[in-house]
Amino acid sequence: MSGSGTFLGMPSFPENAEKALQDSQLRFNLRKATHTIRGKRAAVVEELPDWQELRAAGKAIKDDALRNLDRYLLQAEEAITKAGGHVHWASDAAEANEIVTGLIRATGETRVMKVKSMATQEIGLNEALEREGITAYETDLAELIVQLGDDWPSHILVPAIHRNRSEIREIFTEHMAEWGRPAPEGLSDDPRTLADAARLHLRERFLSTKVGVSGANFLIAETGTLVVLESEGNGRMCLTLPETLISVVGIEKVLPTWRDLEVFLQLLPRSSTGERMNPYTSMWTGATEGQEFHLVLLDNGRTKVLADEIGRQALRCIRCSACLNVCPVYERVGGHAYGSVYPGPIGAILTPQLRGMASELDASLPYASSLCGACYDVCPVAIDIPEVLVHLRSKAPHAPAERLGLTAAGWVLDKPVRLERAQRLATRFRGLVPKRRLPGPGAAWTATRDVPAVPEESFRDWWQRTEEGGGR
Amino acid sequence: MSSRDLILARIRSAVAGAPQTDVEEARGYRTSPAPGEESGRVELFAERVRDYRAIVHVVPEEEVADTVARALSGRNAGRLVIPDGLPEEWLGAVPATLERLRDDPPLAAADLDAADGVITGCAAGIAETGTIVLSAGPGQGRRALTLVPDYHLCVVRADQVVPGVPEAISRLDPVRPLTWISGPSATSDIELNRVEGVHGPRTLEVVIAISGPR
Ligand code: SF4
Numbered sequence: 001m002s003g004s005g006t007f008l009g010m011p012s013f014p015e016n017a018e019k020a021l022q023d024s025q026l027r028f029n030l031r032k033a034t035h036t037i038r039g040k041r042a043a044v045v046e047e048l049p050d051w052q053e054l055r056a057a058g059k060a061i062k063d064d065a066l067r068n069l070d071r072y073l074l075q076a077e078e079a080i081t082k083a084g085g086h087v088h089w090a091s092d093a094a095e096a097n098e099i100v101t102g103l104i105r106a107t108g109e110t111r112v113m114k115v116k117s118m119a120t121q122e123i124g125l126n127e128a129l130e131r132e133g134i135t136a137y138e139t140d141l142a143e144l145i146v147q148l149g150d151d152w153p154s155h156i157l158v159p160a161i162h163r164n165r166s167e168i169r170e171i172f173t174e175h176m177a178e179w180g181r182p183a184p185e186g187l188s189d190d191p192r193t194l195a196d197a198a199r200l201h202l203r204e205r206f207l208s209t210k211v212g213v214s215g216a217n218f219l220i221a222e223t224g225t226l227v228v229l230e231s232e233g234n235g236r237m238c239l240t241l242p243e244t245l246i247s248v249v250g251i252e253k254v255l256p257t258w259r260d261l262e263v264f265l266q267l268l269p270r271s272s273t274g275e276r277m278n279p280y281t282s283m284w285t286g287a288t289e290g291q292e293f294h295l296v297l298l299d300n301g302r303t304k305v306l307a308d309e310i311g312r313q314a315l316r317c318i319r320c321s322a323c324l325n326v327c328p329v330y331e332r333v334g335g336h337a338y339g340s341v342y343p344g345p346i347g348a349i350l351t352p353q354l355r356g357m358a359s360e361l362d363a364s365l366p367y368a369s370s371l372c373g374a375c376y377d378v379c380p381v382a383i384d385i386p387e388v389l390v391h392l393r394s395k396a397p398h399a400p401a402e403r404l405g406l407t408a409a410g411w412v413l414d415k416p417v418r419l420e421r422a423q424r425l426a427t428r429f430r431g432l433v434p435k436r437r438l439p440g441p442g443a444a445w446t447a448t449r450d451v452p453a454v455p456e457e458s459f460r461d462w463w464q465r466t467e468e469g470g471g472r
Numbered sequence: 473m474s475s476r477d478l479i480l481a482r483i484r485s486a487v488a489g490a491p492q493t494d495v496e497e498a499r500g501y502r503t504s505p506a507p508g509e510e511s512g513r514v515e516l517f518a519e520r521v522r523d524y525r526a527i528v529h530v531v532p533e534e535e536v537a538d539t540v541a542r543a544l545s546g547r548n549a550g551r552l553v554i555p556d557g558l559p560e561e562w563l564g565a566v567p568a569t570l571e572r573l574r575d576d577p578p579l580a581a582a583d584l585d586a587a588d589g590v591i592t593g594c595a596a597g598i599a600e601t602g603t604i605v606l607s608a609g610p611g612q613g614r615r616a617l618t619l620v621p622d623y624h625l626c627v628v629r630a631d632q633v634v635p636g637v638p639e640a641i642s643r644l645d646p647v648r649p650l651t652w653i654s655g656p657s658a659t660s661d662i663e664l665n666r667v668e669g670v671h672g673p674r675t676l677e678v679v680i681a682i683s684g685p686r
Contacts, residue, residue: 029663036664053500060498067490070483083647089476141670142661165663191662195670202671207581207620223646233619233657233672240615241581251479256495258646262638263501265652269601273660276520277601280672281652282615288649289614299475303482309490 013337013364026162026334033161034325040274041322041378047276048266057263059382062316065221065254066306072221072254073297079224083286085293090248092300093123099296100125100213100246101132107244109134109211115230115238116140117215118319119248119298121341122354125213136213137179137205139234141198148175155324155335155343162334165189176201202234212242216249217318218264219295222257225285226295229268229278239282244292251297252306252315264318267380271320301354310391314349316381321346323375323385329368338365345375349388357396366392503638513599517633518680520602524655525668526676533681536627537564540591543625543677544570549588553579553617557610558593562627575613581620589623589673595650597633597680598640602655604628604678605640607648615651624673626653630682 045051065072077087090096104112112129114120114136126136138147145160146152149171155161160168169189176183181201187193214235218227226247228235239245255264269278287293306312324330324344335343339361340351348365357363366389375385473481514530522528531539540562544552551571554563563570573579573587584590593611594604604626606612618624634640644650657672668674 033664050501053502057495057498057501060493060495063493064495067487067492069487070480073480073483089474089479091475091478095475139671140661141659145661160661161664168662191665191667194662195659195667199670203585206671207585220646225646231657232659232670234670236615236619236651237671240619251483259641262503262641263499265637265641266501275654276523277598277603277652277654279524279653279655279658281650283646283650283652285647285649289608297479299479299482303479303486306483307486312486 013339013361013368025164027332029161029164030331030334033155034327034331037274037321038325041271041325042274044270044274044276048270054263054266055380055382058267058318058380059316061255061260061263062381065256066252066312066315068256069251069254069306072256073251075221076219076224076254077297079222080286080293080295083224085224085286085295088294088296090296090298090300093298096123096248096296096298096300097125097128100248101129101134103244103246103294104129104134104211105132107211109209109244111135111137111209112211112213113137113139113205113209113238113242114143114213115215115228115235116143117213117248118341119215119250120213123248123298123300125248137202137209139202139206139238140230141195141232141234144198144202145171148172148179152336155321162336165191165194168194172197172201180205202237206234206237206241210242211244211246212238214238214245214247216247216253217268218255218261219249219253220256220258220261221254223285225258225283227261228282229272230281231273231279233280236280236282239284240289240291242291244294246294246296248296248298250302251299252302252317268318268320271318271322271378271380305350305353308353308391311349311353311388313383314346314353314388316383317346317350318381319346320380322378322380326374326378328370328372328374333368338368345369345385346383349383349385349392352392352396357392363396366396501638502636504635513635514630514633514680514682517597517599517602517628520599521604521655521678522602524602524658524676526655526678528678528680530680530682533629533683536562536679536681537566539679540625540627541565541567543679544589547589547623547675549623551586551588553584553587553590553613553621555590555592555611555613555617557612558591559611562591575617578614579617581616584616584620587621589625590617590621591625591627592618593627593629594632596640596643597628598635598637599633600636603640604653605644606651606653607644608650609648615649618651618653619672622669622673623675623677624653625677625679627679627681630680633680 080087088099090099110133129136138144142160145163145168166189169187172183173187183197187197214228216226217229269275305315323346327345330344338347340347342350348368352362352365355362369389371386373386518528518530529539544566551573553573555575595607595609596605606618608614656668656674656676657670658666658668659670660666
């Protein structure tokens with residue numbers, strides 16, 4: 001990734017969306033992913049007779065946490081300090097990066113291992129560390145794929161969903177050696193084999209790296225306990241094995257009491273991966289088992305969001321990604337079009353508030369929706385995303401937003417004619433497209449990353465030919 | 473002004489005058505099992521742990537030792553990490569040749585990596601979600617012991633199994649390091665195919681011990 005974590009300087013949503021629409025592999029992967037997770041989520045939510053009560057409680061707890069955030073943060077600070085941990089406060093991205101860099105410097109280490117954290121992506125920590133000569137190794141399988149492929153994540157939960165197995169095999173074979181243990185000879189594209197390759201590649205690093213960097217899903221004010229949910233075990237590796245642990249956590253992650261976890265440990269796994277519970281959850285308070293522990297509390301625009309009466313509900317978000325998986329716009333354009341680490345409906349309301357709407361991209365985000373309301377229905381903390389979208393539209397600088405944005409969702413959803421034409425056109429001019437770079441308006445966006453080659457036959461043509469348009 | 477004071481001041485001015493929420497009033501969800509649910513608790517736990525593709529045995533207490541011995545010999549596990557405070561009777565039937573790795577002085581990560589597996593007890597089991605909770609207490613050891621070895625054998629006493637998440641939260645001590653385990657480690661990052669066993673133990677085997685007459 002050569003740009004900053006905030007993907008600045010990207011063109012507006014419609015331009016990105018247009019490009020994404022022409023990528024049939026992406027659209028195929030996305031549709032498969034979102035529909036699969038959607039189905040799993042529905043089944044496990046159905047299992048709980050008190051889902052709506054849990055959802056109401058989740059909303060109330062978060063509202064209370066935000067309303068009294070100053071008090072809860074101080075309480076957490078006191079509890080963590082008492083338990084031997086250190087608490088740092090960062091008002092913006094630059095300050096957070098500076099704090100983390102300083103803490104790593106103090107250990108004398110130049111390598112750190114990371115467990116997926118949206119907060120550190122938001123502040124561009126990896127790039128900041130790189131400038132200071134510190135290498136940050138991503139350890140989630142998906143983040144590893146993204147890092148090795150010099151790519152951007154496209155989904156909160158499955159960041160590499162835009163990559164299929166043969167692409168992943170290629171990325172592993174070509175790039176693992178640059179980062180450590182090379183991929184085994186003759187690697188196949190079987191998912192089991194690919195996961196084993198990742199296990200081997202990272203094992204030695206887990207056992208020898210002395211500094212870990214994480215985020216957290218929750219911070220309990222009452223006890224100072226941090227909570228991290230994960231699947232693969234790389235989180236546990238990063239949290240427990242290093243001598244020093246640094247966690248960068250947005251101030252809105254606070255829950256007032258220990259008891260509140262009984263609500264969120266039911267809401268989050270079921271909404272997120274569609275499981276009754278995720279494989280691993282780690283909870284720790286202060287310096288644990290002889291480890292040095294630092295918590296960096298991050299504002300970076302959150303207090304600005306908090307000041308907006310309607311917009312502040314976005315801070316209730318627990319990053320489950322359920323809203324992405326039901327969004328008809330996200331399903332068609334994917335995560336990259338949103339130009340931020342927060343894609344989909346939540347990105348459309350959070351990014352313009354965190355960053356302001358000065359850029360064309362950010363001003364166009366509130367229009368990246370058809371206001372169908374599916375996101376609100378699935379949101380485990382009942383964020384009324386359509387309400388916030390409409391509110392932000394009223395605040396967006398009007399002229400450019402109208403020109404670029406009003407039709408953003410329409411552009412995407414006004415199928416099939418336009419979509420078909422765009423894809424056909426892209427296929428027809430295949431020979432003219434400079435290898436793996438898009439011309440015209442897409443160029444600014446593609447300048448920093450490779451673009452998959454345009455397929456010889458568009459997805460739609462292929463579909464019509466093989467399925468005779470039957471079924472969906 | 474320090475960043476701490478700056479952030480706190482920003483928060484205070486942002487929320488000034490905003491209404492308060494009554495959280496207790498909003499807790500309308502279940503915090504104890506419905507009548508009748510209680511009886512099937514252990515069976516539900518076993519079924520839900522199996523759903524994660526873990527190996528599960530439900531046995532009377534006096535058969536734990538034999539079950540443990542069979543599980544270990546089935547895997548050819550010759551070098552086993554044994555945390556302090558593990559009930560000695562659970563190992564009553566293992567062969568004398570079993571190499572017992574004690575964590576005192578603490579085993580290096582490389583030693584854990586070279587072990588064939590680890591056996592532990594637990595702090596609680598949760599029936600509804602098929603979850604085992606470890607609290608680094610006696611018979612469980614520090615967190616790395618159940619993370620680095622490729623095989624985790626866990627003994628759960630039936631009286632440790634609670635119906636749901638709220639009951640578990642009320643019985644756990646947040647000051648202790650806690651690890652909630654629901655099946656072996658897994659990923660769905662490659663085309664959403666679930667693959668068990670990435671960085672944590674690739675095999676989880678659970679022995680549920682029933683006391684008294686079944
Ligand atoms: S807005 Fe709601 S549904 Fe979307 S990621 Fe956040 S919590 Fe989940």
